[in-house]
Amino acid sequence: MARGAIVSFRLGLSDGVSVVARLWQEMLADIGFDMVTVAGEGPVDRLIPGLGIGQLDGPDPDAFSAAVADVDLVVVENLCTIPLNLPAARTVARTLAGRPAILHHHDPPWQRERFASVTELPAHHSSWRHVVINRLTAEQFAQRGIETTVIYNGFDTHKPEGNRAAMRKELGVADETLLVAHPVRAIPRKNIPAAIAIAEAVGGAYWLMGQAEEGYGATLNRLLAEARCPVIHRPVARTPDIYAAADLVVFPSTWEGFGNPPVEAAIWRRPCVVGGYPVARELAEFGFRWFSPERLDEVQAFLDCPDAGLLDKNQAIACRHFSLERVRSDLVALLDDAGWRP
Known part of the structure; x- marks a missing residue:
């Protein structure tokens, strides 16, 4: 062989x-x-x-x-x-x-x-x-x-659904809490300040997955301490559970070579706020409908009245092309x- x-x-x-x-x-x-x-x-x-x-x-x-x-x-x-x-x-x-x-x-x-x-x-x-x-x-x-x-x-587009109730219990998040997930490492280009600002604007709890790297620790500690919303900072092993527990995914990065979370959010049928980095625009050409950090009124409108058609379309695109x-x-x-x- x-x-x-x-x-x-x-x-x-x-x-x-x-x-x-x-x-x-x-x-x-x-x-x-x-x-x-x-x-x-x-x-x-x-x-x-x-x-x-x-x-x-x-x-x-x-x-x-x-x-x-x-x-x-x-x-x-x-x-x-x-x-x-x-x-x-x-x-x-x-x-x-x-x-x-x-x-x-x-x-x-x-x-x-x-x-x-x-x-x-x-x-x-x-x-x-x-x-x-x-x-x-x-x-x-x-x-x-x-x-x-x-x-x-x-991406594995055949993954099972995550366990929303168990994940939220593990995080100590109440059923009625709007949970805003940011599944990234904590480094400058991930734009942690913008992600926190989105969570604050929609009245949600901010959930950051990754630890600080590239000397970002002191800055991250300050940002999380100053956040005007509940903050959860902890990783999760099972990807499906992240998206099952979340109500909104945020990914306001200033640069990414690709950016997995927006596509993962599409697979697991979650709305996603995506920054305008160049490759995000390239991926959006496939037809994804993501929300802009500059249009949080549209994000709030979706959260108030979810559009299943948007989630259906994003999921179908992810399964077809990724x-x-x-x-x-x-x-x-x-x-x-x-x-x-x-």
């Missing part, structure tokens, strides 16, 4: 790249690969010190080479894309040069102001295939002379074109 490997900074955790990587791992296994995971952090099959975010000494080249020596196809998740560990990116790129590899790009450096000066990433070799998660990034890669395939993130079946089909097509399908 052909062996495949997923390589990244960290895997098996709750961050967005880990979640997408897990889905790709499952699909590649279904296609016929014996899959292993390789990372610097997380519950992985092959843990390589130096691959992780901030492990700036980088991995031992021989150790990484040995970790992928028996692998026929390597999928690199963002490690050779965003400069969170340049020595690791260089080692991985050198090791994989001339070998079959899919570089799955989520966050190229020019899309982050603090990394805009980095020009050596994304890594590129003629033996590789590059996959991006939106058309905007594909166009930006093309401007840099790199051909890509767009494969949008996919299913795991669609991702698998796109991935099979890429593998067939490259001659890499087992």
Whole structure:
């Protein structure tokens, strides 16, 4: 059996790249690969010190080479894309040069102001295939002379309903409380102040899932302490329960490479307030109807008189265009074109 490997900074955790990587791992296994995971952090099959975010000494080249020596196809998740560990990116790129590899790009450096000066990433070799998660990034890669395939993130559209009553009981939220869910990590571009302001405006309790990262802890503590609405700050393991418990989902980010929560809200039939970041506009072209942070009167009107037709339409669009079946089909097509399908 052909062996495949997923390589990244960290895997098996709750961050967005880990979640997408897990889905790709499952699909590649279904296609016929014996899959292993390789990372610097997380519950992985092959843990390589130096691959992780901030492990700036980088991995031992021989150790990484040995970790992928028996692998026929390597999928690199963002490690050779965003400069969170340049020595690791260089080692991985050198090791994989001339070998079959899919570089799955989520966050190229020019899309982050603090990394805009980095020009050596994304890594590129003629033996590789590059996959991006939106058309905007594909166009930006093309401007840099790199051909890509767009494969949008996919979701399990057959997931069961969550348990609203049990989740609200666990959170200590009364049945009659309007619960505003913000299922994100706490970092500046997630626009926590705008999310809190929405919860305040509609008279809801604000529920933030993720912990502070990128030095945002002190700012987050201040924002939550000053909020003029009830605040809940805790993660939840089961995604369906998040949406079952919520009455409104907020996602006022200033930038995202994709943005899973608006599509997840569509799958689980919840209204969503979405910021005007560029890829949100690209996704909206599929026909989603999301609410704008600048039009909270429309949000309030929906909450006062929910429109089942809007939720029906959003759910149908998500199932048609963002299913795991669609991702698998796109991935099979890429593998067939490259001659890499087992």
